[in-house]
Amino acid sequence: MDNGTFLRIAGLSAGYGATRVLERLDLDIRKGEFVALLGSSGCGKTTLLRAVAGFAKPSAGSIIVAGRDVTRLPPDRRGMAMVFQSYALWSHMTVGQNIGYGLKLKGLPRTEIAQRVGELEEMLGLTGLGSRKPAALSGGQRQRVALGRALAINPQILLLDEPLSNLDARIRLKVRHDISALQKRLGITAVHVTHDREEAMVMADRIVIMDAGRIAQQGTPEEVYNRPASPFVAAFMGAENVLELSGNVDASAVAIKAGANNHRCLLPLGGRTLESGMFEARFRAEAAELMTGDAPAGAPGQALELSGRVEAASYPGGIWRHSIRIGEAQILVDAPRPFEHGSAVRIRIPAEKLFLFNTRSAHERPHAHSLHDGRKGRVLEASET
Ligand SMILES: Nc1ncnc2c1ncn2[C@@H]1O[C@H](COP(=O)(O)OP(=O)(O)OP(=O)(O)O)[C@@H](O)[C@H]1O
The missing domain is CATH 2.40.50.140 (Nucleic acid-binding proteins)
Known part of the structure; x- marks a missing residue:
C-alpha cells in the first residue's frame, strides 16, 4: 500500500441481484483528500459510496481504512459518516437533537453532547436554531444540520451523496464553499458523489470520473479538464x-x-x-x-x-x-x-x-x-x- 493511502478500495464488485454495477474497482484515497466521484446517472457512484459506508454489500473486493479491513464491519464501526441528498433528518427531533443523535447512541453524557452540539451549531452557522424542527428550516439550513449530525461523531471519513442537489443555485454555491472550507479545516478525508461537473471541479482535490461501473479517468480537476484520456471523459468534461x-x-x-x-x-x-x-x-x-x-x-x-x-x-x-x-x-x-x-x-x-x-x-x-x-x-x- 502506498504510504499516503488512507482509504483503499480494492477489487470492489457490487450490484443488485443479477444487475452488476461495480466491476473490480480499485481506488486509493489519501488522508485529508477530497475526492469527487463524477459520472452520469446510473454509472454506480452511489453504489460505490454505499459499499464504502457499509450500506451495500460488495460481492467481491475489500475496503481498507488506515490498514484495517472494514469490509465486513457494520456502518457505525467504520469511522465514517454519510450525508444524503435527501438530508434524512428526523422530523420529530429538533436541530440540536438531530445533530446530537449519534453522540446519544454512543452513550455520551448529556452535558458533553450539549457542548459538542453547541460547537457544531456555531461552526455551521446554526446558532439560535437549535430548538427548531427541520420543517421550520430552509433547504440550506437542513443540509447544514445533516452535515452537523455527520460531523458530530468525529468521523475519519465523510461520505457525501449529492448533498447539494436539492438546494437552489445560489445557496448551493455557498454551501459548496462551506463544506470545502470545513473539510479542509478539520482535515477529514471526504468522498463526494456528484453529477455536477463544476461542483466537482471547485470542491475536489481529485476527480474520479466513472463510466458504467468503472473508473474512466482520475486526476486533479485541471488534469481531467485539460487532458481528457478518452472521448467519454472529454464529452463529460464539456x-x-x-x-x-x-x-x-x-x-x-x-x-x-x-x-x-x-x-x-x-x-x-x-x-x-x-x-x-x-x-x-x-x-x-x-x-x-x-x-x-x-x-x-x-x-x-x-x-x-x-x-x-x-x-x-x-x-x-x-x-x-x-x-x-x-x-x-x-x-x-x-x-x-x-x-x-x-x-x-x-x-x-x-x-x-x-x-x-x-x-x-x-x-x-x-x-x-x-x-x-x-x-x-x-x-x-x-x-x-
Ligand atoms: N436498489 C436497487 N435495486 C436494483 N438496482 C439498483 C438499485 N439501486 C441502484 N440500482 C441500479 O444500479 C445502477 C447504479 O446505480 P447508482 O445509484 O449507483 O448510480 P449513480 O451513479 O449514483 O446514479 P445517480 O447519479 O442517478 O444517483 C443503476 O443502473 C441503478 O438502476
Whole structure:
C-alpha cells in the first residue's frame, strides 16, 4: 500500500441481484483528500459510496481504512459518516437533537453532547436554531444540520451523496464553499458523489470520473479538464463539439488533412499518443474563435480551421453562443459579439484546445459527425497528402 493511502478500495464488485454495477474497482484515497466521484446517472457512484459506508454489500473486493479491513464491519464501526441528498433528518427531533443523535447512541453524557452540539451549531452557522424542527428550516439550513449530525461523531471519513442537489443555485454555491472550507479545516478525508461537473471541479482535490461501473479517468480537476484520456471523459468534461478528421502522425506533430470544410493544419502532438488514420476531434464551445473572411493562404497553420454557416445565436450571458453548421455536423461556438444568422464564418481551434482520439471502427464513433460528402463513410479530402 502506498504510504499516503488512507482509504483503499480494492477489487470492489457490487450490484443488485443479477444487475452488476461495480466491476473490480480499485481506488486509493489519501488522508485529508477530497475526492469527487463524477459520472452520469446510473454509472454506480452511489453504489460505490454505499459499499464504502457499509450500506451495500460488495460481492467481491475489500475496503481498507488506515490498514484495517472494514469490509465486513457494520456502518457505525467504520469511522465514517454519510450525508444524503435527501438530508434524512428526523422530523420529530429538533436541530440540536438531530445533530446530537449519534453522540446519544454512543452513550455520551448529556452535558458533553450539549457542548459538542453547541460547537457544531456555531461552526455551521446554526446558532439560535437549535430548538427548531427541520420543517421550520430552509433547504440550506437542513443540509447544514445533516452535515452537523455527520460531523458530530468525529468521523475519519465523510461520505457525501449529492448533498447539494436539492438546494437552489445560489445557496448551493455557498454551501459548496462551506463544506470545502470545513473539510479542509478539520482535515477529514471526504468522498463526494456528484453529477455536477463544476461542483466537482471547485470542491475536489481529485476527480474520479466513472463510466458504467468503472473508473474512466482520475486526476486533479485541471488534469481531467485539460487532458481528457478518452472521448467519454472529454464529452463529460464539456467538450461536446465533435467532428471526424483524418491525418498523419509523425514523431512531433499530427498533419490533419484538408477536407470539405477544414483546412490542412499541422498540430504539435504535445504529449498525445496518436496513430495515423481517423480521429474523433472534440472541443468546447469556448475553445473556438469565430471569424468572418477567408482563411490565410500558405503554410498549414497550427490550429484547426473550419468553415461553416451560422444557424442560430443566443445570449446566455457574458458571451454569444452560436449554433454553426459544418457540412453534416453542427457545433456550438461562443463569441464576444453576435454573428448574423446565415453568415459564412471561420472557426479556429488552437491545437492545445483540440482533443484528438483515434477511432478504429464505426462502432466506436457513434456520435462523431464526419466532414464527409454523404457517401457512406467517405471523408472528403481535398488533398490526400
Ligand atoms: N436498489 C436497487 N435495486 C436494483 N438496482 C439498483 C438499485 N439501486 C441502484 N440500482 C441500479 O444500479 C445502477 C447504479 O446505480 P447508482 O445509484 O449507483 O448510480 P449513480 O451513479 O449514483 O446514479 P445517480 O447519479 O442517478 O444517483 C443503476 O443502473 C441503478 O438502476
